[in-house]
Amino acid sequence: MITVKKLLDTKSNQEIWAVRPGQMVIEALEVMAEANIGAVLVMDGDRLVGIFSERDYARKGIIYGRKAQKTPVAEIMKAETYPVSPEMDIEDCMELLADKPTRHLPVVAEGRVIGLLSIGDIVTTLVNDQTVLIEHLEHYISH
Ligand SMILES: NC(=O)c1ccc[n+]([C@@H]2O[C@H](COP(=O)([O-])OP(=O)(O)OC[C@H]3O[C@@H](n4cnc5c(N)ncnc54)[C@H](O)[C@@H]3O)[C@@H](O)[C@H]2O)c1
Structure with a gap:
């Protein structure tokens, strides 16, 4: 079993990218472009209040005429998030x-x-894990 914590520990960059709900969408898009990521957490101090992704802007932003410079993240972020615990199995996350x-x-x-x-x-971790398992089984069969 691979836990969330185990996977988290292997991430090369441990930084958590986040914005405040009142920041403008353009600032969130800039953070995403700079960090080369597809979403930022939306934090009100220490409290998680939502998540904002490229997809949110594509689906709820520009096509409704909401300008990135003038729209607060809170207006188009997803308020519902799906938190997981460090002990959770990543198959359950999938x-x-x-x-x-x-x-x-x-x-x-x-x-x-x-x-x-x-x-x-x-997905990358699960695929790698399956590949290692297959290699072990092949080795076992051929020896
Ligand atoms: N080789 C790998 O281990 C690996 C891992 C993840 C993604 N990728 C590739 O990157 C591309 C996009 O990945 P994606 O769709 O999974 O999402 P993504 O672009 O949002 O995530 C890319 C990486 O950034 C991290 N990340 C994203 N948002 C973050 C945030 N707010 N704070 C901290 N870390 C954050 C993710 O955990 C992931 O490791 C895909 O092509 C995917 O195959 C490769």
Whole structure:
């Protein structure tokens, strides 16, 4: 079993990218472009209040004439998030991602956000894990 914590520890960059709900969408897009990521957490102090992704801007922003310079993140972010715990099995995270309208899962421990996992993190890890298992089985069969 691979836990959320184990996967989080392997991330090359441990920084959590976040914006405040009152910041303008353009600032969130700038953070995403600079960090080369697809979503930012929306934090009101230590409190997680939502998540804002490129998809949110594509679907709810510009096509409704909401200008990135004049629209607060809170207006088009997703307020519903799907937090996971450090102990959770990443196979269960994959199920959650398949089931819910999100590509990013905040990791929360004792009420505090300690990281974020994307669908890419989870799929890559599960595929690598399966590949190692297959190699072991092939080795076992051929020896
Ligand atoms: N090789 C790998 O291990 C790996 C891991 C993840 C993604 N990817 C690739 O990157 C591309 C996009 O990935 P994606 O769709 O999963 O999402 P993404 O672009 O949002 O995430 C890319 C990476 O940034 C991290 N990240 C994203 N938002 C973050 C935030 N707010 N705070 C801290 N970290 C944050 C994710 O955990 C992930 O590791 C895809 O092509 C995917 O295959 C590769």
